[in-house]
Amino acid sequence: MKKRIRNPEQTKSRIIEFAIEEFTERGLDGARIDAIAEQSQTNKSLIYKYFNSKEDLYIASLASTYEKMRASQHEIDLNDPDPVVCMRQLVERTFDTFANNPRIVRMLTHENVLNARFLKETLSVKLLYTPLLEKLEKVISDGQDKGVFRPGIDLKHLYISISALGYFYFSNMHTLGIVLEKNLAEADAIASQKQMAVDMTLAYLRNPPASI
Numbered sequence: 001m002k003k004r005i006r007n008p009e010q011t012k013s014r015i016i017e018f019a020i021e022e023f024t025e026r027g028l029d030g031a032r033i034d035a036i037a038e039q040s041q042t043n044k045s046l047i048y049k050y051f052n053s054k055e056d057l058y059i060a061s062l063a064s065t066y067e068k069m070r071a072s073q074h075e076i077d078l079n080d081p082d083p084v085v086c087m088r089q090l091v092e093r094t095f096d097t098f099a100n101n102p103r104i105v106r107m108l109t110h111e112n113v114l115n116a117r118f119l120k121e122t123l124s125v126k127l128l129y130t131p132l133l134e135k136l137e138k139v140i141s142d143g144q145d146k147g148v149f150r151p152g153i154d155l156k157h158l159y160i161s162i163s164a165l166g167y168f169y170f171s172n173m174h175t176l177g178i179v180l181e182k183n184l185a186e187a188d189a190i191a192s193q194k195q196m197a198v199d200m201t202l203a204y205l206r207n208p209p210a211s212i
Contacts, residue, residue, distance in 0.1 A: 022036050028054070058118060076089050133155060150208065
């Protein structure tokens, strides 16, 4: 019988993958290590070998969630000579990240309920934002130099707004759907909301024409 070769990093990744599923469904308090062990085809002792506690596993799962979210944005080509094209792509990709990854939405929601208590311990997450903000600063500066974007744009608040236009829609889709009596999960509704996110962002950024 061929002996199975253990790959620690692969095993850790598999544990984190199923841990994210458990945490997004039940939150930190309701999540069970037994369930994670069963789903990941490992055992509790092995999980505790890699992670000292359920809280440590939750922090690793949170970091992985942010890494996936940032990875989707780092792939965007923000080197187009037209800053408007760059911003359109950034807004669309950010919106699509939330649309295509409901677990990210739920994970962030759970962490906000906890007042970002564990995110504060994940220093690597903060570093993930630096390259994106640097790219964003370059695009905005280029747009301002070309007279396309208005002056006085706060980059961090701009990013918050871009994220909110996607995150809020998907984190509140079901409650808003009932209140507004509209199926917000339909493809047409999602496409319409994405276009509105792009239009609103670009309308804010554009330099108003000089008065005559």
